[in-house]
Amino acid sequence: MSKEGKYIIHATIRCDGTVARKDVVGAIFGQTEGLLGDQLQLRKLQRTGRIGHVDVSLNQNKGKVQGEIQLSSSIDQVSTAVIGAALETIDRIGPCKAVIKIKSIENIVSAKRVNVIDRAKTLLLEMVNSGQDESRNILDEVRAVLTLDSEKDISGMTAGPSVKDSDAIIIVEGRNDVRQLLKFGIKNAIATMGSGINPELIDIASKKSVVTAFLDGDRGGRLLLMELSGKLGKSLTHVTFAPVSREVEHLEGKVITKCLNQKETAGKVTSRIQSELAKEDDAAVGRGEELLEAPEGVKEWATMLEGLKRNQAIIVSEDGSGSEPIGASALESSLSESEGAVGLVFAGKVTDRIFTLASGAGIENVIGSSVGKITRKSGVQAYSVTDF
Numbered sequence: 001m002s003k004e005g006k007y008i009i010h011a012t013i014r015c016d017g018t019v020a021r022k023d024v025v026g027a028i029f030g031q032t033e034g035l036l037g038d039q040l041q042l043r044k045l046q047r048t049g050r051i052g053h054v055d056v057s058l059n060q061n062k063g064k065v066q067g068e069i070q071l072s073s074s075i076d077q078v079s080t081a082v083i084g085a086a087l088e089t090i091d092r093i094g095p096c097k098a099v100i101k102i103k104s105i106e107n108i109v110s111a112k113r114v115n116v117i118d119r120a121k122t123l124l125l126e127m128v129n130s131g132q133d134e135s136r137n138i139l140d141e142v143r144a145v146l147t148l149d150s151e152k153d154i155s156g157m158t159a160g161p162s163v164k165d166s167d168a169i170i171i172v173e174g175r176n177d178v179r180q181l182l183k184f185g186i187k188n189a190i191a192t193m194g195s196g197i198n199p200e201l202i203d204i205a206s207k208k209s210v211v212t213a214f215l216d217g218d219r220g221g222r223l224l225l226m227e228l229s230g231k232l233g234k235s236l237t238h239v240t241f242a243p244v245s246r247e248v249e250h251l252e253g254k255v256i257t258k259c260l261n262q263k264e265t266a267g268k269v270t271s272r273i274q275s276e277l278a279k280e281d282d283a284a285v286g287r288g289e290e291l292l293e294a295p296e297g298v299k300e301w302a303t304m305l306e307g308l309k310r311n312q313a314i315i316v317s318e319d320g321s322g323s324e325p326i327g328a329s330a331l332e333s334s335l336s337e338s339e340g341a342v343g344l345v346f347a348g349k350v351t352d353r354i355f356t357l358a359s360g361a362g363i364e365n366v367i368g369s370s371v372g373k374i375t376r377k378s379g380v381q382a383y384s385v386t387d388f
Contacts, residue, residue, distance in 0.1 A: 006073065006074055006075075006080075006107070006108055006109055007072070007073045007074075007077070007080045007105050007106060007107060007108060008070055008071070008072050008073070008105070008106040008108060009069075009070065009071040009072075009073065009080065009083065009084045009087070009102065009105050009106075010068070010069075010070055010102070010103045010104045010105070010106060011068065011069040011070075011071075011084070011087055011088075011100055011101060011102050011103060012066070012067070012068055012069075012100070012101050012103055013056075013058075013065070013066070013067050013068070013069055013098060013099070013100050014064070014065070014066050014098065014099045015064065015065040015066075015093055015096050015097070015098040015099075016064055016096055016097045016098075017063065017064070017065070017094070017095065017096030017097070018060060018063060018065060018096075019058070019065055019093050019094055019096055019098075020058075021056040021057075021058055023093050023094050024056045024058070024067075024069065024093055025054050025056060027090055027092075027093045027094075027098070028042065028054060028069075028071075028087065028090065029042050029043055031089070031090050032083075032086045032087070032089070032090070035086055035089065036082060036083070036086055040079060040082065040083060040086075042083070045075065049074065050073070050074045050075050051071065051072070051073055051074070051075070051083075052071065052072030052073070052074075053072070054069065054070075054071050055069070055070040055071070056068075056069050059374060059377075060373060060374065061352065069087070069100065071083070071087075080105060081105065084102045084105055085102070087100050087102065088100050088101060088102060150182065150187070151175075151178060151179065151182060154190065154200060154204075155198055155200035155201075156193060156198065157190055157191055157192070157193050157198055157200070157201060158174075158175040158178045158179075158190070158191045158193065159178060159189065159190035159191070160178060160181065160182055160186065160187035160188050160189045160190070161187050162187040162188040163187075163188050163189070163190050163204065164204075166187075166188040166208075167208060167209050167210065168188060168208060168209065168210035168211070168212070169188050169189070169190055169204065169205065169208050169210075169211055169212070170186065170188055170189040170190070170212045170213075170214050170260075171189075171190060171191075171192060171201070171205070171211065171212065171213045171214065171228065171236075172189050172190070172191050172192070172214050172215070172248055173191060173192055173194075173215060173216060173220075173221070173224060173248070174191050174192075174193065174194070174249065175191055175193070176249035177189065177191060177214075177247075177248040177249045178190065178191050179249070180248060180249045180250070180251065180256070181214075181248075181256065183253070184253040184256055184257075186256070189214070190204070192224065192228075197227060197228065197231040197232070202231055202232060202235070205232050205235040205236065206232075206235045208235070209237075210237050210238065211232065211235055211236050211237050211238070212237065212238040212239065212240065212260070212263055213225055213228050213236060213238070213239045213240070213266070214240050214241075214242075214248055214259065214260065214263075215239070215240075215241055215242070215248070216241070216242050216246070216247045216248055217241045217242040217243050217244045217245055217246050217247075218244075218245055218247075219277075221241055221242070222241075222273045222276070222277060223277070225239060225269070225270060225273055226270070226273065226274065226277070226295075229266065229270045229295055229296060229297070230295075230296055233296050233297075234297070234320070236266045237265070237266055238263040238264065238265060238266055239263060239264055239265075239266050239269040239270070240259045240260060240262060240263035240264070241259070242255075242259060243255065243259075265318050266297075267295075267297040267318065267320070267342060268318065268342055270295045270297060271295055271297070271298065271342070271364050271365050271381075272364060274295050274381075275364060275376075275379075275381055294365070294367075294383045294387065295365075297320065298343065298365050298367065298383065300320070301316055301322070301343055301345050301367050302345075302367055302385050304316070304322045304345045304367075305345055305347055305367070305369065305385060307325075308325055308345075308347035309325070309347065310347055310348060311327070311328040311346075311347060311348045312325045312326060312327060312328070312346075312347050313325070313326045313328075313331050313344060313345060313346045313347070314326065314344070314345040315334060315335065315338050315341050315343075315344060316341065316342055316343030316344065316345060317340050317341060317342065318340045318342050322345065323338075331357060332357055335357050335358070335360065335361040335363075336360070336361070338361060341361050341362065341363055342363065342364070342365070343363060343364075343365045343366065343367070344357075344358050344361075344363050344365075344366045344367070345366075345367045345368075346366060346367070346368045346369070347368075347369055348368060348369055348370075349368060349369065349370045349371070349372065350366055350368035350370070350371045350372065350382040350384075351372070352377070354366060354368070354382075355374075355377040355378050355380050355382070356378065358378075358380045359377075359378035359379055359380050363380060364379065364380060364381060365380070365381050365382075365383070366380055366381070366382045366383070367382075367383050367384075367385065368382060368383070368384060368385075369384070369385060370384050370386070371383065371384040
């Protein structure tokens with residue numbers, strides 16, 4: 001939910017029956033009408049912008065529904081608390097018995113104040129550290145004269161002198177990232193130079209045994225990873241990020257070395273970042289379930305469904321290889337014994353049991369013959385072959 005207003009009412013909902021989000025929203029406006037008097041009518045408050053969007057997230061399980069409600073408010077504390085109490089009077093939604101409980105009323109101004117304090121501390125530390133490192137920065141700038149002249153231009157992309165000859169390359173975002181790595185003796189970096197992946201970069205990556213994406217630690221870096229993953233496919237082997245909210249071009253040598261030593265396999269990181277971005281997008285628009293496009297690496301698993309008998313499964317390893325077909329009765333024990341599993345291919349409908357087993361094995365992505373209304377649960381994202 002967007003943080004408009006001064007307060008956000010957080011509530012939980014339980015319903016003995018199947019209901020949709022529109023039913024819950026309708027009950028909130030309908031059953032509180034006339035209860036609070038003309039001054040606090042929710043429809044009127046929403047029209048004037050003093051009450052924001054009602055965000056409802058529901059999960060259905062065995063004929064019952066549980067979920068959360070969020071409602072933003074720009075009115076005073078007392079009126080906001082009264083509206084919160086009024087929500088708890090709702091005892092039915094459609095034909096189903098329902099219980100709504102207020103978890104908390106969040107003060108957005110206070111939350112912003114905490115963020116301001118935390119950010120101010122970070123900025124102050126950066127100022128202090130910058131002052132301590134002035135002499136070192138002077139040396140780095142002078143030393144850079146020895147390395148900056150060695151950068152090359154490859155089809156409009158800034159690159160280190162070893163990119164063509166090296167068996168491994170590092171893909172960064174901009175020219176200054178390449179220059180920063182050159183300062184510390186890393187000569188096999190090449191820059192994407194902004195959005196859009198140069199066809200020459202795709203060709204270069206296809207000829208290397210190790211291709212590492214070293215990206216900024218912000219949302220822009222994660223979005224660039226999605227673009228690189230889609231264009232390079234299996235050629236992209238590893239990924240690492242700068243620390244949160246930092247950029248590669250500003251990193252110290254020891255931080256650069258640490259980041260590169262902590263790189264992870266591309267498929268694992270791409271799946272995780274895909275899920276994180278989807279959660280952020282879902283939170284922004286208020287959807288209760290995620291609608292995702294599967295990463296390229298996950299789409300390739302769909303071919304493993306061919307030849308599987310009903311309710312058989314294949315466990316996918318980090319290198320993209322699949323296990324022998326596993327029957328439903330042996331799936332739990334096989335997953336508990338597996339190491340390095342990143343995916344599961346299941347010839348059947350992805351049910352609660354599949355979500356639970358995959359989550360227990362640390363698997364983040366599942367492909368099934370079909371998927372129910374819930375596509376994400378317990379940190380596991382499920383895809384149907386019909387989604388591709």
